[in-house]
Amino acid sequence: MQDSGSTIRIAYREDGSDGPWNIFRRTDGGPTITPSTEGAGEQLGQREETDEVLLSAEVGGTINFNFSAQTFDDFIAAACANDWDATTGQVVAGGLLDKAFEVLVSYQRIGKHVLMSGMRVSVLGLTVEAGARITGSIDFVGTGYEGTYDPSGDTFNDPTTTPVMTAAVNGGDVLIDGELLDGTCVSQYSISLDNSYSSQWCIGRVTAGRQVIGDLNATGTIEFAFTADGFDLWQHTLTRVPITTDFSMSDGTTTYRIETAKTFLNGELPTPSGSDPVTATLDAQYRKSIEAGYSVRFTRTQGGAQTQARIASIESAQSPSEDEVTAA
Numbered sequence: 001m002q003d004s005g006s007t008i009r010i011a012y013r014e015d016g017s018d019g020p021w022n023i024f025r026r027t028d029g030g031p032t033i034t035p036s037t038e039g040a041g042e043q044l045g046q047r048e049e050t051d052e053v054l055l056s057a058e059v060g061g062t063i064n065f066n067f068s069a070q071t072f073d074d075f076i077a078a079a080c081a082n083d084w085d086a087t088t089g090q091v092v093a094g095g096l097l098d099k100a101f102e103v104l105v106s107y108q109r110i111g112k113h114v115l116m117s118g119m120r121v122s123v124l125g126l127t128v129e130a131g132a133r134i135t136g137s138i139d140f141v142g143t144g145y146e147g148t149y150d151p152s153g154d155t156f157n158d159p160t161t162t163p164v165m166t167a168a169v170n171g172g173d174v175l176i177d178g179e180l181l182d183g184t185c186v187s188q189y190s191i192s193l194d195n196s197y198s199s200q201w202c203i204g205r206v207t208a209g210r211q212v213i214g215d216l217n218a219t220g221t222i223e224f225a226f227t228a229d230g231f232d233l234w235q236h237t238l239t240r241v242p243i244t245t246d247f248s249m250s251d252g253t254t255t256y257r258i259e260t261a262k263t264f265l266n267g268e269l270p271t272p273s274g275s276d277p278v279t280a281t282l283d284a285q286y287r288k289s290i291e292a293g294y295s296v297r298f299t300r301t302q303g304g305a306q307t308q309a310r311i312a313s314i315e316s317a318q319s320p321s322e323d324e325v326t327a328a
Contacts (some may be wrong), residue, residue, distance in 0.1 A: 118143030
């Protein structure tokens with residue numbers, strides 16, 4: 001009997017908890033244990049070493065996913081090093097909370113389970129691309145593992161059943177400085193929160209003794225049609241005048257709004273060959289605005305009025321008007 005990727009279950013809960021596990025909805029990837037070994041370094045006059053030693057074992061890895069509501073809220077908060085505000089529904093990046101999880105990898109067909117502990121969200125990435133699912137990734141770094149964990153006494157919550165979101169159906173317009181750029185079209189928008197964790201290795205431990213949070217590096221990309229409005233947006237790479245961005249996505253039940261308060265753009269003047277449409281792909285550096293109090297802010301609300309209204313307006317625009325019907 002042998003497992004395949006479709007039978008491996010990954011679950012998580014708060015580090016140190018004995019509560020139920022939450023099932024991770026993922027597309028691929030997963031945390032792993034990477035041993036570092038080398039020869040014992042002894043010369044016995046036989047031209048070959050006879051032993052090898054274990055130096056360390058790195059715990060961590062990347063999980064990729066399709067975004068769905070109420071599924072990844074814990075990891076958004078961990079990447080922000082903050083808690084969701086129960087009153088405003090907001091969480092801002094750059095906090096001081098060092099959130100950690102336990103992650104359980106279960107090879108269900110062979111009945112083997114590996115527990116990883118002290119798992120921090122080193123990097124969280126989200127990508128919204130035209131004509132595609134809204135996707136994300138989580139890079140974990142950890143401090144411990146148990147290679148033969150027994151989950152027989154544990155309980156597991158059912159995975160969330162909220163639908164996977166797509167850019168076309170669930171994504172709103174990307175607003176620049178609070179306005180829709182009517183003359184251009186944004187085709188990709190991404191954000192990455194890198195907490196710059198560093199491993200501290202300690203005598204007497206195979207795994208890292210601590211994972212130390214560092215500077216927040218909030219970055220992303222914005223890709224858009226290089227129209228006259230697009231050219232004006234590209235000019236920000238030279239003037240160094242920051243912009244703000246504002247994007248919302250919703251499944252009709254839960255809406256997530258992502259705002260950046262002080263975004264600096266970088267990128268070359270596009271010069272494609274042939275008859276390819278001219279587009280610009282700019283790197284974005286999301287800096288903290290002292291006035292606004294954040295660099296990146298997430299707001300989670302119940303209901304999807306904004307996106308649903310946008311979908312209705314699109315459907316209305318695609319339907320023939322009364323005059324057009326009469327004329328026909």
